[in-house]
Amino acid sequence: MTEKTPAELREQRARLIASTGLTETVLRERAEGFQLYPEHYDIWVTLEGIDMHLAELTEGEQSPELKEAQAQARGWEEKYFELVERYTPAAVQAAALREWLPVLRRAVESLPAKCPYHDDTTPHGVWREACCDTGIPARRRELAEKALVALGAEEAS
Template sequence: MTEKAPVELREQRARLIASTGLTETVLRERAEAFQLYPEHHDIWVTVEGIDMHLAELAEGEQSAELTEAQAQARGWEEKYFELVEKYTLLAVQAAALREWLPTLHLAVESLPAKCPYHDDTTPHGTWREACCDTGIPARRRALAEKALSTLTTEEKK
């Protein structure tokens, strides 16, 4: 691999751009819009490679403060993406909850509020879910209302 000085790389870059007959701005815009002829695309890819190489060369000439600041910025960026990954799922879950809460409330309201035979629907012993078989929907409604009120108060926080 041959090493060129940054000045030579900039000259080569300028010659490549001039060989297209386009300005750098027009070349960049067309590349971003995928509207380049194949030979112009090859030149653009080469120009981007030269730019990256020049950036790497310039990075080696940076001051210690700038290098430290870039390392700190990379650390912050990693922390940012870590937090985004962590909280995106929570935001999606919260949005789903907000979307389905009205439907859940309607479903709970469709259950009877009390047993048609008894006012008290509390379970009797460990083997019975409610006061009787007809009291089970009322008991489940009470439990669902409790869960929904908990979810609604957590959603408001």
């Protein structure tokens, strides 16, 4: 395997972009819109690979202090969300649940109650979610109704 320096990778990347006759911005926009010719798509995939490799290389070049600071920041962020979740008053959580339960119920009621072709919506085997593809919304409605009943019972207690 040939090892290239980051400078060589950037040079190769620039040559690839130039070979398309497009700017990098236009190439990116067309790739996001799935509007590339096959040869340009191959170049785009190669560019993404080079970018990922460059990111890995520059990550390895980070100073130990920066890595430690990033790890510490992630730890503080996790601790913050844990504390917010732990100390959000139960009354606030219950009020939010009361506010959103009717909305969820209306959304669930918009799903069909049964399959248009079969009355049975139970899963068939481990590989099928419902009786057929058209029965999937009815099966999901059934499961969502059970979850809403459980949430309503939890709210009442």
